[in-house]
Amino acid sequence: MTLLEKYNRMVPRYTSYPPANFFDTAFGEADARRLISDDAGRRPQSIALYVHIPFCRKVCHYCGCNTCGLGSGRQVAPYMEALRREVDMVAALMPDGIRASEIHYGGGTPNVIDADTLISFNSMMMSRFAPTADIETAIECNPAYLDRRYADRLLDAGFNRFSLGIQDFDADVLRMVNRDPSALPVDRLVRHLQGSGASVNLDFIYGLPGQTPDGFARTMERAADIRPDRLVTFSYAHVPWLKKNQTLLDASRLPSADDKLLMFERARQILGRAGYRQLGLDHFVLPDDSLSVAFEQGRLHRNFEGYCSTSDSVYAFGSSAIAQLRGGFVQNVKSVTDYISTVSGGHLPVERGISVNPKVRTVGIAIEQLMCNYRLRWDDVARAAQCSPHEARQACNAFGPQTLADMEADGILSVSPDGIDVSAEGRIFVRNIAARLDPLAGTQGKRFSTTA
Numbered sequence: 001m002t003l004l005e006k007y008n009r010m011v012p013r014y015t016s017y018p019p020a021n022f023f024d025t026a027f028g029e030a031d032a033r034r035l036i037s038d039d040a041g042r043r044p045q046s047i048a049l050y051v052h053i054p055f056c057r058k059v060c061h062y063c064g065c066n067t068c069g070l071g072s073g074r075q076v077a078p079y080m081e082a083l084r085r086e087v088d089m090v091a092a093l094m095p096d097g098i099r100a101s102e103i104h105y106g107g108g109t110p111n112v113i114d115a116d117t118l119i120s121f122n123s124m125m126m127s128r129f130a131p132t133a134d135i136e137t138a139i140e141c142n143p144a145y146l147d148r149r150y151a152d153r154l155l156d157a158g159f160n161r162f163s164l165g166i167q168d169f170d171a172d173v174l175r176m177v178n179r180d181p182s183a184l185p186v187d188r189l190v191r192h193l194q195g196s197g198a199s200v201n202l203d204f205i206y207g208l209p210g211q212t213p214d215g216f217a218r219t220m221e222r223a224a225d226i227r228p229d230r231l232v233t234f235s236y237a238h239v240p241w242l243k244k245n246q247t248l249l250d251a252s253r254l255p256s257a258d259d260k261l262l263m264f265e266r267a268r269q270i271l272g273r274a275g276y277r278q279l280g281l282d283h284f285v286l287p288d289d290s291l292s293v294a295f296e297q298g299r300l301h302r303n304f305e306g307y308c309s310t311s312d313s314v315y316a317f318g319s320s321a322i323a324q325l326r327g328g329f330v331q332n333v334k335s336v337t338d339y340i341s342t343v344s345g346g347h348l349p350v351e352r353g354i355s356v357n358p359k360v361r362t363v364g365i366a367i368e369q370l371m372c373n374y375r376l377r378w379d380d381v382a383r384a385a386q387c388s389p390h391e392a393r394q395a396c397n398a399f400g401p402q403t404l405a406d407m408e409a410d411g412i413l414s415v416s417p418d419g420i421d422v423s424a425e426g427r428i429f430v431r432n433i434a435a436r437l438d439p440l441a442g443t444q445g446k447r448f449s450t451t452a
């Protein structure tokens with residue numbers, strides 16, 4: 001049996017731990033208030049903030065994000081007002097003086113909000129949570145609606161990270177998925193943003209209808225020439241039973257599984273030759289990027305917004321937003337209408353969540369370390385989890401019946417008393433390795449969701 005056959009198992013993606021299917025709808029507003037008070041009560045040095053703007057001018061037929069059509073735009077003002085109220089409610093639970101190291105506007109399409117409104121909202125956030133000197137202010141933009149004036153207003157207001165959804169440079173592919181191309185030539189836009197001191201990320205998707213290995217390779221060549229600081233190649237997730245908009249795609253034009261693999265492999269080669277370093281499955285960064293440096297030092301982290309170099313708690317606002325706090329996760333309601341009405345009624349708009357005990361948190365820290373850095377050190381896990389290295393190993397099944405001996409024999413990792421190192425061949429199996437450390441693996445939902 002080949003290694004691919006042996007390890008071809010259903011394992012969680014581990015974008016959070018516990019995975020989101022363990023979040024429980026019995027978790028309510030009182031639980032959320034307790035998690036926020038506990039997290040902020042320990043006076044963290046800094047926190048990260050996430051603000052969700054769900055609106056899109058046109059919904060792309062492939063989209064799997066939590067979005068809604070902008071329509072006439074009449075929901076925007078009440079939504080922004082609800083965001084302010086939610087921020088006030090959360091800030092009231094926190095001691096003064098907590099600083100923000102990062103604020104991320106995601107969506108949907110945050111750049112459907114006019115620049116004045118967004119800048120004034122951001123100033124309000126900075127008055128509630130004092131920014132650190134090197135705060136990262138990041139925004140996801142659809143470049144079809146991004147003009148120079150809008151970009152300059154944000155740059156002047158201190159926005160210093162721009163993530164642009166390109167998906168593919170081929171106009172036919174974009175047409176097929178109901179998406180408009182960039183309003184400005186992407187190379188000029190990126191040069192302008194970088195020239196103004198901002199870092200730029202470009203998003204791409206492979207596996208869309210009409211895409212071919214040759215066509216996507218051309219897109220990657222062009223992307224590498226533009227030299228964004230970061231680049232993500234998402235594998236298209238086709239889940240039409242969950243996302244009704246995807247039923248509008250011409251499924252007969254979806255590339256085969258082999259072609260999809262080839263698209264990724266060629267992208268990896270092109271970006272590698274152009275000097276990009278691969279992080280995780282789908283992120284590529286220039287060698288001097290802060291994420292590349294963090295990886296080299298074994299301190300890369302991940303939250304729902306992507307890779308980062310801090311392990312700060314994330315306080316999240318807006319419909320569907322997920323807060324990642326020391327004691328667990330809180331997800332807001334997904335419907336924009338429900339979000340506005342719940343917040344207007346003076347309540348936190350909680351849909352589901354989970355409290356985690358210190359043991360589960362320890363496992364989460366170990367899995368995050370392994371997934372991001374392809375290595376873990378029990379000392380580092382113990383320090384972050386505030387336990388002993390022995391307790392960290394115990395929490396992760398490391399003394400249990402599930403040893404890693406067969407994986408070591410397969411050459412995908414090496415184990416030492418200090419920790420675990422994933423080999424170059426083992427990187428594609430990192431989720432399988434994480435699952436061996438995971439006491440919840442193979443269980444479904446709430447059974448292991450524990451209270452603090």
Ligand SMILES: C[S@@+](CC[C@H](N)C(=O)[O-])C[C@H]1O[C@@H](n2cnc3c(N)ncnc32)[C@H](O)[C@@H]1O
Nearest residue numbers: 062063064107108140141142165203234236237
């Ligand atoms: C919130 S959007 C980015 C900002 C902006 N709305 C845009 O489209 O340019 C986040 C990214 O998720 C990716 N994405 C959306 N739906 C996806 C799907 N079904 N499978 C894989 N990636 C997807 C796209 O690359 C998209 O740029």
Ligand code: SF4
Nearest residue numbers: 056059060063065108
């Ligand atoms: S890809 Fe971006 S613009 Fe398109 S529907 Fe999704 S969030 Fe909106």
